[in-house]
Amino acid sequence: MIIIHPIDDFLFELFPFAKGAVNASEVLKEEMSRYYTVGPYSPRVKVKGNFIEVSINTDLIASQQKVFQEVLNLSEQGKYEQSKNKLVPLIEKAPQVSEYHRILGQILSEQGDQEGAIDALIDALRWDPKNGWALLMMGNIFARSKNDFDTAFKYYEQAVKANPEDNITVNNIAGILMQQGKLPEAKEYFYKAMEIDRNYPNTHLGLGIIAEMEGDLDSAFYSIIESIKTNKTKDAVYQNSLRKAFEVARKIVEQGDGMDTVKAFLYRLEEEGGHEIELAPAPEILTAAKIEFAENYGRETHIIRYKPGYPAVEHLMMHEALHLQLVIEARKEDLNQLFVTSQQQKGVFAKDQADTLRKLRKMGLSEESLAGYTSSLFEGINLQVYNAPIDLFIEDIIYKEYSNLRAYQFLSLYGLLQEGIKAVTDKKILELSPKDIVSKSRIYNLVSAMQFKELYGVDLLKDYNAFPFEVKQAEDFYKEFEEYRKDRQPGEEYEVVQHWAEDMRLENYFELISEKEYREKRTDLEGILESIEQDPYGLESPLDPFQQREMEKFQASHGGEETNMAVVMFMVDALQFFKGMPKDKVKQIAFEIATMGIAGIHPDKQNYIVPSIKGKSFSGYHLMAYYYVSWALALPEMLKDLQLPFDNEYALAKQLSGKPNE
Incomplete structure (x- = not known):
């Protein structure tokens, strides 16, 4: 088949590389030759006056293409003798096909006949001096088999000239040189390969290996991570890069200055x-x-x-x-917030997990075990609610501002992520845990895994066995984080905490409150107690803003029942007094107050003395608060027998005595 093109402006639009070139005709011939090449079959391209003629041997392609493909398949399977037996007849019929000779040279080299391989490759180059793969193979044979680097470099240089935009050829040359210990020369070729294509993972891995050999571990780790990040498939190069990343990171940690x-x-x-x-x-x-x-x-x-x-x-x-x-940054702007949980919120959480607790109760778990399990679950999900969003900002800062800690960050985050994967995929955990809480925990974990993928290229998302809606939610969260981190202002991380919790319907299990309000406006407890002694019904002294909000929330949740704030605050004092005290000691005090109660405790009376509480006198309400709290702590099963009507006050006191999470 012959194709004839007039040499005009339109032709240069079709083949633009030749447009404006000094030797436009030669460039045009090369460009058209590449375009009309079919497999190993190159066309003949001739310039005839104002026309260019392309001759394609379609008969040859039709008759030999199938057999040539069989040759390639047999070679890939290592069946070199069978492949050669099919290839030789093709060469006899069409010796002008350079690629036939190149394949024969490769077969002979694999069979150990390097001299025969050289002869075949020379034939390939005689028919096509720009056969890049033939040039590369010649260089490899002289470098590997003959240890003749001077000759090898001649072929390598020609291979690069033949395919100046072929980064794989250049990278392969670098790899051979690296294997032979020619590190400076190998680096030169790796850098050339990178100039052509910065996203070829093999090149980054090669540079990382050389840097490790030279003792530059930080550069080695950087290049190896780049290899992982540019690798779109988990192929052998990816696995080698991941293994090498752990090796180098551990060396850095062992020798580093973290x-x-x-x-x-x-x-x-x-x-x-x-x-x-x-x-x-x-x-x-x-x-x-x-x-x-x-x-x-x-x-x-x-x-x-x-x-x-x-x-x-x-x-x-x-x-x-x-x-x-x-x-500290948020405090400077009076924007810092405290993450606070209370007994009341824990109660809401326990109520929401009623089905799971009922199932565990049927399995024979004691009430004490169930209480511990509920607390652990409550604290665990709240830790994620608070930490997961803020951790993203922190890890971003570490990666960007402390590059010498990246190896530490890589190993540490990987370990944490593996723990997270186990927590949401372990069959025993899944069997015993509320599905809703596990799902939300998985979403928070997925967000962290997305950041790890961005920073280090390691994709662990599939390991979480997540549902599509969970992945989608995590992706939405990560996009929100990306928006905030562009120009994050002090304290804005708390907005992310709140937004995500609301999206996950977890906002009822905690509260974010202003630290300034909590620490500076809240009156000292001793001052509160003293004012209550003077004004037990709170007729003269308003609550501070924090107390007022807690009081309003409590009363709203209890249908507006009246609550004695004097007793509430005395109970807060009692809870602090008994905190950490052995149960037997609390019980002793409980019995002492009960003995006093036989004679009656009058709310308005002052100066009650409890023998075991040295240096302190009590008003009537103050003593009744201690009476109730001591029995609630030491003898809860008998609390109702006291017939003290302070259940609501005790619930609010526990809420007010809660401390910010660490």
Whole structure:
């Protein structure tokens, strides 16, 4: 078949690379030759005056294409002798097909006949001097089999010239040089390959391996992660990159200066926040690490507790320290908020999980076990509600501003994600846990996994066995996070916490309140008690804003029943007094007050003395509050026998005595 094109402006529109070239005719011939090539069959392209003629041997293509494909299939299967037996007749009939000789050279090389391979490849190059694969193979044979790098480089250079835009050819050359220990030369070719295509994972992996061999672990980790991030399929290169990423990251952690970075940051935070920060190993804590804010514990020191055996624990220390930094930033604008839970909210949660608790009760779990299970579940989901959104901002900061901690972050986050996967896929956990709570926990976990994929290219999303609606919800959350992080202002992370909780219908299990209001406007408890002694019915002293809101919420939830605020606040005092006291000691005090109660306790009377409570006198209401609370703590099963009408007051007192979550 012959195709004739007039050489005019339209032809250069069809083949634009030749347009404007100095040697336009030659470029046009090359471009058209590439276009009209079918498999190994190249056309003949000739310029005749004002026309260009393309001759395609369609008969040859029709008669030999099927057999040639069989040759390729047999070669891929390692059946070299069978492949060669089919290939030789093709060469005899069409010796001008360069690719036939190239394939023969490859077969002979695989069979160990390097001299025969060289002869075949020379034939391939005689018919087509720009056969890039033939040039590459010649270079490989001289480099690998003959250790003749001078000759190998000649062929490599020609291969690059023949295919200047073929990054795979250049990358393969680099790989051969790397295997032979020619690291500077290999790097040069890897960089050339990257200039052609920055998204070829093999090139990044090669550079990472060289950097590791040269002892530059940070560069090695960076390049290997780039290999993972540019790899769209979990092929062998991906698996090798992932394995190598863990190897290099562990080396960095073993040899690295992560603790120096953490300590320098803590010193800065101490200067900025006005409190010392202590690092304390705590293998007993449930989470990998946590920060105890000084203000919540009535002390001058913040404490970061961590599990010492956790992978790359320095990352966890930095993570908790950044929690503090966000708080300090928000405090400067009076925008910091506290995440508060109460007994009342825990009760709402328990009611919502009634079906699960009923099932577990039928399985024989004791009431004590059920109470512990409910508390654990309540605290666990609230930890996710509060931490999952804020953690995204923190990890983003670590990745962008502390690049020397990326290896630590990679290992630590991977470990945390694996724990999250187990928590929402383990059959035993799924059997015993409320489906709704597991689903919401899975969504929070998915959001974290999405960030890990963005930062390090490792896709763990399928491991969560998530439903489509869960993935969709997580994607929506992550998009919202991306919008906020563009120009996040102090305290805005709390908006994300609230939004996500509302979208997941978890907002009834906690409250975000202004720290300024909670800490600065709330009257000191001793002052409250003193004012109540003078004004027990609260006729003269209004509640502070926090107390007022809690009171209104409580009364609204109890149908507007009247509540004695004097008793409530005395009960708050009692709960603080008995906190941490052994149960036997509480019981002793309970019996002492009960004995006093035989003679009657008058609300308006002053100066009651309880022998076991030294240095303190009580008004009537104050003593009745201690009476009720001591029995509620030590002898709850007998509480109703006291016939003290303070159930509502006790419920509100427990709510008011709740502390912000750590």
